[in-house]
Amino acid sequence: MASKQQMTEQDVSGQTAQELGEQAFGPAFLASAASVGLALYYFFVRGDRQRGLFVGLWAPTILGFAGYINQRKILRQIETITQPGTTLRNAIDSMMGNQ
Numbered sequence: 001m002a003s004k005q006q007m008t009e010q011d012v013s014g015q016t017a018q019e020l021g022e023q024a025f026g027p028a029f030l031a032s033a034a035s036v037g038l039a040l041y042y043f044f045v046r047g048d049r050q051r052g053l054f055v056g057l058w059a060p061t062i063l064g065f066a067g068y069i070n071q072r073k074i075l076r077q078i079e080t081i082t083q084p085g086t087t088l089r090n091a092i093d094s095m096m097g098n099q
Contacts, residue, residue: 028066032059 035058043052081091 026066028062032062035059035062 035055039052039056039059041052042048042055046052077095080094
């Protein structure tokens, strides 16, 4: 049976994973889905295949930029944790957004 502290740590990690999932399906996901819809419209409805292909390439570009921004956020968090003189408590509070 897990101790109370272990259960609390599992609950906290589940919440952060859920928050990360919500960020992943945020505006970047909606913009890329709209790009795919617009590409299908141009390609099939209007018959402009070249423009449809061009607009269809926006989706991976948008998701790539969103991934890069998320990686930069994670890198900044890691850098604040590993700075000399940072205590473990301050590092954990910083990661959880308490500071």
